[in-house]
Amino acid sequence: xxxxxxxxxPYFLVLPGGxxxxxxxxxxxxxxxxxxxxxxxxxxxxxxxWSFSNYTNAIGLYHTQLLRSLAYGLAATILAIVLAYPMAYxxxxxxxxxxxxxxxxxxxxxxxxxxxxxxxxxxxxxxxGILLAPLKSWGLLPADFHVLATAPAVVLGLTYNWLxxxxxxxxxxxxxxxxxxxxxxxxxxxxxTAIFTKIILPLSLPGVFAGVIMTFxxxxxxxxxxxxxxxxxxxxxxxxxxxxxFVASNYPIASVLSFTLMxxxxxxxxxxxxxxxxxxxxEAAAR
Amino acid sequence: xxxxxxxxxxxxxxxxxxGEPPAIGLVGLSKTYGSVHGEVPAVRRLDLExxxxxxxxxxxxSGCGKTTTMRMVAGFEVPTTGSVHLLGEDVTSIPxxxxxxxxxxxxxxxxxxxxxxxxxxxxxxxxAVSRSEVTSRVGQxxxxxxxxxxxxxxxxxxxxGQQQRVALARALVNKPRALLLDEPLGALDxxxxxxxxxxxxxxxxxxxxxxxxxxxxxxxxxxxSDRIAVMNAGVVEQLGGPREIYERPASRFVAGFIGTSNLxxxxxxxxxxxxxxxxxxxxxRVLVETTAAVVGEELELTVRPEKVRLSATKPDGDCCRILxxxxxxxxxxxxxxxxxxxxxxADMTVFLQNGSDASDVAxxxxxxxxxxxxxxxxxxxxxxxxxxxx
Ligand SMILES: Nc1ncnc2c1ncn2[C@@H]1O[C@H](COP(=O)(O)OP(=O)(O)O)[C@@H](O)[C@H]1O
Ligand SMILES: [Mg+2]
Numbered sequence: 009x010x011x012x013x014x015x016x017x018p019y020f021l022v023l024p025g026g027x028x029x030x031x032x033x034x035x036x037x038x039x040x041x042x043x044x045x046x047x048x049x050x051x052x053x054x055x056x057x058w059s060f061s062n063y064t065n066a067i068g069l070y071h072t073q074l075l076r077s078l079a080y081g082l083a084a085t086i087l088a089i090v091l092a093y094p095m096a097y098x099x100x101x102x103x104x105x106x107x108x109x110x111x112x113x114x115x116x117x118x119x120x121x122x123x124x125x126x127x128x129x130x131x132x133x134x135x136x137g138i139l140l141a142p143l144k145s146w147g148l149l150p151a152d153f154h155v156l157a158t159a160p161a162v163v164l165g166l167t168y169n170w171l172x173x174x175x176x177x178x179x180x181x182x183x184x185x186x187x188x189x190x191x192x193x194x195x196x197x198x199x200x201t202a203i204f205t206k207i208i209l210p211l212s213l214p215g216v217f218a219g220v221i222m223t224f225x226x227x228x229x230x231x232x233x234x235x236x237x238x239x240x241x242x243x244x245x246x247x248x249x250x251x252x253x254f255v256a257s258n259y260p261i262a263s264v265l266s267f268t269l270m271x272x273x274x275x276x277x278x279x280x281x282x283x284x285x286x287x288x289x290x291e292a293a294a295r
Numbered sequence: 296x297x298x299x300x301x302x303x304x305x306x307x308x309x310x311x312x313x314g315e316p317p318a319i320g321l322v323g324l325s326k327t328y329g330s331v332h333g334e335v336p337a338v339r340r341l342d343l344e345x346x347x348x349x350x351x352x353x354x355x356x357s358g359c360g361k362t363t364t365m366r367m368v369a370g371f372e373v374p375t376t377g378s379v380h381l382l383g384e385d386v387t388s389i390p391x392x393x394x395x396x397x398x399x400x401x402x403x404x405x406x407x408x409x410x411x412x413x414x415x416x417x418x419x420x421x422x423a424v425s426r427s428e429v430t431s432r433v434g435q436x437x438x439x440x441x442x443x444x445x446x447x448x449x450x451x452x453x454x455x456g457q458q459q460r461v462a463l464a465r466a467l468v469n470k471p472r473a474l475l476l477d478e479p480l481g482a483l484d485x486x487x488x489x490x491x492x493x494x495x496x497x498x499x500x501x502x503x504x505x506x507x508x509x510x511x512x513x514x515x516x517x518x519x520s521d522r523i524a525v526m527n528a529g530v531v532e533q534l535g536g537p538r539e540i541y542e543r544p545a546s547r548f549v550a551g552f553i554g555t556s557n558l559x560x561x562x563x564x565x566x567x568x569x570x571x572x573x574x575x576x577x578x579x580r581v582l583v584e585t586t587a588a589v590v591g592e593e594l595e596l597t598v599r600p601e602k603v604r605l606s607a608t609k610p611d612g613d614c615c616r617i618l619x620x621x622x623x624x625x626x627x628x629x630x631x632x633x634x635x636x637x638x639x640x641a642d643m644t645v646f647l648q649n650g651s652d653a654s655d656v657a658x659x660x661x662x663x664x665x666x667x668x669x670x671x672x673x674x675x676x677x678x679x680x681x682x683x684x685x
Pocket of ligand 2: 361362
């Protein structure tokens with residue numbers, strides 16, 4: 009009896025999470041998958057026709073936006089690493105007793121709604137807004153210079169909005185680095201540079217790894233930033249899905265694009281994990 | 296200084312050879328930590344020389360400043376006053392990563408993300424030693440600590456004892472001017488600790504590098520060291536060979552800290568032949584060789600438990616003898632421990648070997664004479680002001 013309980017108890021523990029996933033992820037996903045293979049329209053209804061051509065058609069039409077999404081996501085992720093690493097490093101090693109205060113300060117803007125924050129950026133970056141207007145009036149920038157409705161604006165917005173998802177895992181990894189290990193490094197003739205490249209950086213890579221996934225996935229599937237900051241020339245796949253679903257009511261195409269994006273992200277992450285997610289990467293970095 | 300040549304183990308080693316600079320020299324070294332509660336003097340004006348190739352121990356209770364001293368030698372703490380010298384060279388202002396000493400940390404502090412090979416190779420790689428030399432030196436060192444074949448493992452896959460050996464190899468492979476070991480065996484269980492003690496001695500003999508060994512375990516220090524500095528409250532109370540420290544403790548603190556020791560005190564009745572004599576009455580007397588005794592003044596002395604014998608009748612001769620009642624008898628296998636309360640009010644411990652000769656065996660409640668040779672009595676220096684304040 010006890011043995012039975014011992015074998016079963018892990019399953020009871022995953023039961024709530026498992027149910028959650030089943031109800032809110034697996035069932036809708038199966039539903040969407042079947043929808044992606046149907047044809048028809050909202051008026052006359054959709055019928056299951058196993059039309060795989062939906063996929064080839066949609067990818068043919070929207071491959072630009074798909075690739076653009078991945079590219080923007082990647083750019084935002086790289087930019088986020090560059091910004092987040094020094095921040096996390098500073099808080100972890102120079103934050104002293106105020107570490108949690110600094111973390112809170114960093115997170116404070118993110119208590120404001122995501123859409124509102126992005127809209128605030130569109131005010132900041134607007135063609136004659138508080139940033140560009142003075143620069144233009146001093147003649148530092150040409151009058152027709154603009155940031156809004158460009159790719160960098162979207163990437164900047166994405167970077168900003170997912171920065172905490174990069175800072176937090178890196179901070180946690182850095183904070184866990186045992187100071188005695190750093191001292192051992194100093195004892196073994198490692199100067200500042202070697203301490204960083206051979207000890208601290210490799211030990212923090214798992215944090216960077218987690219941050220990359222947590223930033224890249226939502227950033228590539230976002231549509232708010234390109235809508236608010238990007239204008240019409242920089243639409244991402246999220247915008248297409250959104251308009252196909254809510255404007256054109258073309259549910260099969262919206263499902264097809266969602267699945268394609270999901271598949272691309274999963275493939276990308278698995279490839280990334282295979283290449284970088286093992287301990288060998290830490291080892292290689294430390295050599 | 297030290298009379299380590301008297302060690303029974305066999306090999307004779309000279310200490311702080313004339314003409315050669317000491318491996319480590321500490322001159323007036325102090326460290327005071329500032330804290331919210333005020334200043335914490337951790338080490339007070341330490342003067343110490345450790346000879347080349349010596350196995351030197353810093354022994355003292357927790358908090359006496361051993362780690363602080365080591366960290367100043369390694370370069371992790373800046374001394375408040377004084378200087379650190381390595382082979383005669385003043386290194387006080389040289390940062391840790393450019394000091395030619397290495398440390399074995401109590402927590403091992405191995406690099407968790409590197410293989411055993413890379414851990415041991417770390418120091419050599421920083422010193423830009425050639426690739427082939429790194430391979431051969433790391434291989435040799437791993438053989439020396441009996442970890443051959445473990446190169447590809449990670450620290451997490453090794454037992455505590457093996458990790459300890461890696462930490463040792465990682466430091467020794469650099470051939471430092473001195474190796475600092477801060478309670479390196481503290482995390483191991485008793486059996487492993489004892490075998491590692493023997494291992495460490497063997498390794499030190501083979502590589503011939505100066506070891507400075509920090510411990511709070513007196514038996515560890517006594518069995519392994521060429522010389523011992525007994526520390527208390529930031530100062531060295533006594534410096535000498537293990538036998539000297541054990542048999543002739545210079546202060547009450549050392550006597551109490553090293554093994555079980557018997558403390559006796561009394562007013563000096565007379566001084567004869569360079570011996571002070573205490574006479575508690577009834578034919579009892581305690582002799583102790585000293586030049587500093589003044590008739591009428593209190594004198595404190597120690598005698599080791601295994602030097603004392605028991606007798607039912609009053610012993611003859613010019614030995615020390617006092618009367619007491621046996622309060623406890625504890626059988627310890629090869630020996631028996633007797634607790635005796637003397638008529639003067641002191642609690643004495645006596646260790647007797649359990650041999651065939653059972654003549655001096657007593658039982659609980661027996662009235663006995665305790666006697667020993669006068670040369671086994673050691674006078675203690677008066678209590679230091681620092682100790683009295685603590
Ligand atoms: N970083 C520090 N800050 C303040 N006080 C310290 C610090 N390190 C040690 N001390 C104090 O210095 C004294 C000696 O400590 P330590 O050298 O670690 O002793 P040991 O190694 O002999 O146990 C202790 O009273 C300890 O509390
Ligand atoms: Mg210590």
